[in-house]
Amino acid sequence: MPGRALLRAVRVRAGRALADGAWRVLAQTGRLPAARPERHGVERLANLAYTDTGLAAHTLDVYRPAQRTGPLPVVLYVHGGGFRVLSKDTHWVMALAFARRGYVVVSINYRLAPLDPFPAAAQDCCAALLWTANHAARLGGDPSRIVLAGESAGANLATVLALATSYRRPEPWARQVFDEGVRASAVLPACGILQVSDVDRFARRWALSTFVRDRMGEVEEAYLGGAGLADRALADPLIVLERGEEPVRPLPPFFAGVGTADVLKEDTRRLKAALDRLGVPCEARYYPGEFHAFHAFVWRPNARAFWRDTFAFLDQHVAAAAP
Secondary structure (H helix, E strand, O other): OHHHHHHHHHHHHHHHHHHHHHHHHHHHHHHOHHHOHHHHOEEEEEEEEOOOOOOHHHEEEEEEEOOOOOOEEEEEEEOOOOOOOOOOHHHHHHHHHHHHHOOEEEEEOOOOOOOOOOOHHHHHHHHHHHHHHHHOHHHOEEEEEEEEEEEOHHHHHHHHHHHHHHOOOOOHHHHHHHHOOOOOOEEEEEOOOOOOOOOHHHHHHOOOOHHHHHHHHHHHHHHHOOOOHHHOHHHOHHHHHHOOOOOOOOOOOEEEEEEOOOOOHHHHHHHHHHHHHHOOOEEEEEEOOOOOOHHHOOOOHHHHHHHHHHHHHHHHHOOOOOO
């Protein structure tokens, strides 16, 4: 048994290094000329602090159209990365996509696990949402039209923010969002891991490779850390919604896109079912054969379809400027 545990530890560490290295290489595309906001008619305000800790984890970037008239709707974007890796800098594609469409985009960093497990990331996102609501007007945005968006782990956190705006939660950091009356106009949780506990549920349903199972296990182990069952409800926002409790304030409409080859697609299906039961508008789209976070590869046909569908949904629920 000790030998088997050692082999597993070595395998997990090697797989983590491979996966994290691939993400870091991909993130280098942010240094390419095409990533420069000015080439897209966008300006960026970089590394603004949303709390006074002095940590890089508590900074954000604002992307907005260089030519704009009137207050624009705002997108608060929460990056993915399994709660462990990546940053606002790796997700410039997402920020540019929304800013090019006519949105003021607030793209945030937050503390990462395992150094800072749950609820650190959720606390930070709530603080960033409060900052966004309080600063939107001076950034050229409309605080009455805030969109909560993110992919993967960021989709989980965006959903947590939606719950904080609509439910009177016991967590002080979520309760502050509710008490200050912050509202959202729409939620965009793409390819979300919406329940972090019991990630083995995916392996019970489908035959998964050892590599994928290890990566899923890492997410749960790193993010939940020592959080007790009674303390981690908002690590699993999907379960909160599945309980069917009526919100104090109406939940905003949701658009949830995911690829059919993404193991996380079941969480999107459950999200749609839970919101349907609550009478909350939810448009779930499944893109044939697509892998996790496929929409970041914006040149691919299904990625383009994802963004068209996203903007069509936003045009219906959140009036934006012309692209």
